[in-house]
């Protein structure tokens with residue numbers, strides 16, 4: 001029997017999961033879980049690159065795990081684990097740090113964006129974030145990494161570092177490929193459709209959380225920023241409407257242009273009402289399962305403890321090979 005190809009991906013417990021996180025990444029995780037050997041992590045080490053309150057971080061970590069399961073990840077089929085429990089991530093990161101150029105990190109747009117937001121906390125972790133992400137991926141010899149469009153640059157660094165290491169020390173790492181959805185690769189803020197929807201946005205009206213109740217979802221979609229043209233059209237000149245059409249298209253499996261055509265002669269009000277209904281109905285079972293999971297924290301603990309062991313098994317093999325090639329004396 002052919003060995004299954006490997007997937008790695010993760011999300012940060014830097015807040016609660018948004019519709020952007022779901023449509024950009026997690027939905028694909030669930031679609032790929034039968035075909036691949038999958039490692040899905042709650043990447044808490046990444047989350048502390050911006051200040052986190054310890055209690056909030058702990059809650060967000062468990063809640064994100066609950067959301068992974070609520071979205072349809074089967075803990076029997078996937079290795080689901082907490083990043084900080086597998087220390088190999090940090091050890092491989094160190095080795096890769098010594099092979100990463102300052103110039104290539106300086107070019108990262110996510111760093112530039114986050115640096116603007118965190119001028120008082122411009123820490124080195126934020127700068128070397130892509131190196132930790134490369135370590136996450138390469139430790140599991142991942143072939144595929146399902147992520148949103150915002151991670152494209154980081155995926156390039158992961159590939160470059162894998163190639164660089166292989167060329168310097170001989171074949172060690174699988175070269176990973178990013179896997180992005182056709183629609184939903186970049187869901188935009190509902191309040192500023194020129195920037196991406198983010199769970200750490202200071203304006204809660206900018207994002208829809210998977211944990212939001214129906215009323216909140218309806219209100220946020222009704223309040224979403226559009227334009228004064230008054231025509232539902234799938235066009236770059238109407239980023240707010242385009243974003244809502246992308247969300248609809250993703251949830252209904254229909255073409256965004258066809259959906260737009262349905263609203264000829266109708267105003268934005270009717271369109272927004274329908275978008276809200278589609279989102280509410282789609283998220284309803286996810287929210288129900290999420291609430292159930294949160295009431296079963298022991299089960300969640302069992303999931304991550306089993307996942308930690310399986311993840312570490314694989315990660316330690318890769319790290320051992322790396323240490324040998326680099327020239328460290330084995331203990």
Ligand code: AQP
Pocket residue numbers: 010011012013014015018020021022023024025026146147148149150151184185186187188196197198199200201
């Ligand atoms: N708006 C988005 N549209 C599509 N995909 C998105 N992703 C994030 N935002 C969007 C994808 O979700 C996955 C998990 O993201 P993450 O938690 O690792 O970090 P992030 O990309 O920085 O997400 P946020 O929500 O913007 O978090 P904060 O506010 O903490 O920075 C990734 O695959 C990402 O591409």
